[in-house]
Amino acid sequence: xxxxxxxxxxxxxxxxxxxxxxxxxxxxxxxxxxxxxxxxxxxxxxxxxxxxxxxxxxxxxxxxxxxxxxxxxxxxxxxxxxxxxxxxxxxxxxxxxxxxxxxxxxxxxxxxxxxxxxxxxxxxxxxxxxxxxxxxxxxxxxxxxxxxxxxxxxxxxxxxxxxxxxxxxxxxxx
Amino acid sequence: xxxxxxxxxxxxxxxxxxxxxxxxxxxxxxxxxxxxxxxxxxxxxxxxxxxxxxxxxxxxxxxxxxxxxxxxxxxxxxxxxxxxxxxxxxxxxxxxxxxxxxxxxxxxxxxxxxxxxxxxxxxxxxxxxxxxxxxxxxxxxxxxxxxxxxxxxxxxxxxxxxxxxxxxxxxxxxxx
Numbered sequence: 001x002x003x004x005x006x007x008x009x010x011x012x013x014x015x016x017x018x019x020x021x022x023x024x025x026x027x028x029x030x031x032x033x034x035x036x037x038x039x040x041x042x043x044x045x046x047x048x049x050x051x052x053x054x055x056x057x058x059x060x061x062x063x064x065x066x067x068x069x070x071x072x073x074x075x076x077x078x079x080x081x082x083x084x085x086x087x088x089x090x091x092x093x094x095x096x097x098x099x100x101x102x103x104x105x106x107x108x109x110x111x112x113x114x115x116x117x118x119x120x121x122x123x124x125x126x127x128x129x130x131x132x133x134x135x136x137x138x139x140x141x142x143x144x145x146x147x148x149x150x151x152x153x154x155x156x157x158x159x160x161x162x163x164x165x166x167x168x169x170x171x172x173x174x
Numbered sequence: 175x176x177x178x179x180x181x182x183x184x185x186x187x188x189x190x191x192x193x194x195x196x197x198x199x200x201x202x203x204x205x206x207x208x209x210x211x212x213x214x215x216x217x218x219x220x221x222x223x224x225x226x227x228x229x230x231x232x233x234x235x236x237x238x239x240x241x242x243x244x245x246x247x248x249x250x251x252x253x254x255x256x257x258x259x260x261x262x263x264x265x266x267x268x269x270x271x272x273x274x275x276x277x278x279x280x281x282x283x284x285x286x287x288x289x290x291x292x293x294x295x296x297x298x299x300x301x302x303x304x305x306x307x308x309x310x311x312x313x314x315x316x317x318x319x320x321x322x323x324x325x326x327x328x329x330x331x332x333x334x335x336x337x338x339x340x341x342x343x344x345x346x347x348x349x350x
Contacts, residue, residue, distance in 0.1 A: 001239045004246065022337055068176040075180060076243065079250035086257035091333045094342050097264075097299045098327035102346050104309055104316050105324050111315030118296055126292040128283070130266045139267075140274055147280030150271060158275040161262045169199050170206075173262050174269025174290060174298075 003069055006050045007076040014042035015084070030137065031092065032085060039081045047073070093133075096126055179240070182224050183247035190217030190252055194259070206263055214252050221248050266295065 018038050021027070027034050050064050064070055103120055104112050131148065134140045139154030150158065165173065194213035198206060225244060229237050261268055273289045274281060281289070300316070303309045308320040318324060334340065 001236075001243070004243050019337070023339075026338060066176075068180060071177070071180055072243070075183065076247050076250075079183075079247050079254070082254045083250045086254055088337075089257075091330055091337055094346065095264075095327075095330075096266075096295055097303060098323065098330060099342075099346060100296070100299055100303060101308060101318065101323045102327045102331070105318050105327075108318060111312065111317045113315055114296075114300065117300070117316070118293060121292055121296060123287055123292045126266065126295050127270070127287060127290065130270060131283075131286070134267055134270060139271060143280055147282050148274055148286060149280035150274040154271050155275055158268070158271040161268050162272060162275065164258075165262050168195055168262075169202065170262070172269060172272060173264065174266055174272075174295065 002064060003072045003076060006046070006064055007073050007080065010043055010046035010050070011039075011077060011080045011084075013046065014039045014081075017042060031088070035085060035088065036081075039077075039084075043074075043077050043081075093130075096121060179228055182221055182228065183244045183251060185224055186217040186221030186244075186248040187251045187255065188217075189220040190214055190248075191255060193217065194255075206259065210256055210259065217248065217252065218245070221245065266290075 018035060021038070047064075047070065064073055099121060100117060103117060131140070134154065135142065137153075138151055139157060140148050140150050143149055161173075165171075190213045193216040194209050197204070197209040197212055201209075221244060222241070225237075225241050229240065269290055270286065273286060277285075300309070303323065304311065306320070306323075308318070308323045309316050310319040331342065331346070334342065
C-alpha cells in the first residue's frame with residue numbers, strides 16, 4: 001500500500017504544481033511536453049524524499065524501501081500521468097460530439113436543424129484550426145505553392161495509426 | 175519473483191488489447207465500445223487469475239493490497255489504451271495526417287477539404303449520437319434525449335475554465 005500512497009501523494013504534488021503554474025501563466029508551446037517535464041521532474045524529486053531516510057523513518061510517514069517497490073511506483077506513477085495527459089488533451093481541444101450536444105442543449109426548446117449545426121461548426125472551426133495545430137507541432141508544413149505536406153514526425157504518427165487501424169481492420173476514422 | 179509480479183498489470187493490458195483486436199475483427203458490427211468493455215473484463219480476469227497463481231507461489235502475505243494496486247494500474251493503463259483507440263477513431267488531426275500521408279505531393283486546402291471536411295465530421299457524429307440515444311430527430315430538428323454526453327461536455331467545460339481559464343475555442347458558453 002506504500003507504493004499507492006507515495007505514488008498518489010507525488011502525483012497530486014505534481015498536479016498542484018502544474019495547476020499553480022497554469023494559474024500564473026499558461027505556457028506557450030507544446031503543453032504535453034511541458035506537463036511531462038513537470039510530472040517526471042516531481043517524480044524524480046519525490047523518489048529521493050520518499051526513500052528510507054532518517055527523517056522520513058522517524059516521522060512515521062510511508063516510504064519506499066526495495067528496488068521492486070520503486071519499479072512498481074514508477075509503473076503506477078507513469079500510468080497515472082499518462083491517464084491524466086490523455087484527459088488533459090480532451091480539455092485542450094473542443095470535441096465536435098460534445099460541441100454538437102452542447103449547441104443542441106442551448107436550443108433545447110426549439111431544437112436545431114442539421115444545417116444550423118453545420119453553419120456553427122464549419123470547416124474553419126473543425127478542420128482549419130486542427131491544420132494550424134499540426135503546423136505548430138511540426139507534423140505538417142505549407143509549401144511555397146500553398147500545398148500542405150507531411151513531415152517525417154507527422155509520417156511516423158500517421159503510420160502508427162495506419163498500421164494499428166489495419167490490424168483492427170477498421171476504416172479511416174475521424 | 176518480485177519482478178515477475180510487477181508484470182501482472184502489463185500482462186492484463188496485453189490480454190485486454192489482444193481480446194479487443196480479436197473481438198473487433200470478428201464482430202465489427204457490435205461497435206468499438208462493446209469490444210473495449212468486453213476486452214477490459216477479459217484483461218481483468220487474466221490479471222486476477224495470474225495474481226492468484228503467482229502470489230500463491232510467492233507466498234505473499236499482503237495479497238489483497240497488492241491485488242488492489244495491480245487492478246488500479248491495470249485500469250489506468252486500459253484507460254490510456256481506450257484513448258489511443260479513440261484517437262484513431264475520432265481525432266481530426268490523425269485523419270488529416272492520414273490524408274496527407276497518402277498524398278506525397280501534398281494537398282491544397284481545397285483538396286484536403288474535398289477529402290475530409292466539417293460536413294463529414296458532423297454527419298458521423300450526429301449519426302453516432304442519434305444511435306446512442308443522446309440526441310433525437312423530431313420534425314427535422316434535433317433535441318437532447320440522453321444526459322450522459324451532455325454531462326461529460328459540462329464536466330470538460332468546467333475543467334477547461336478551471337485549468338485553461340478559457341470558455342471554449344469555438345465560443346461555447348459553459349457558465350450557465
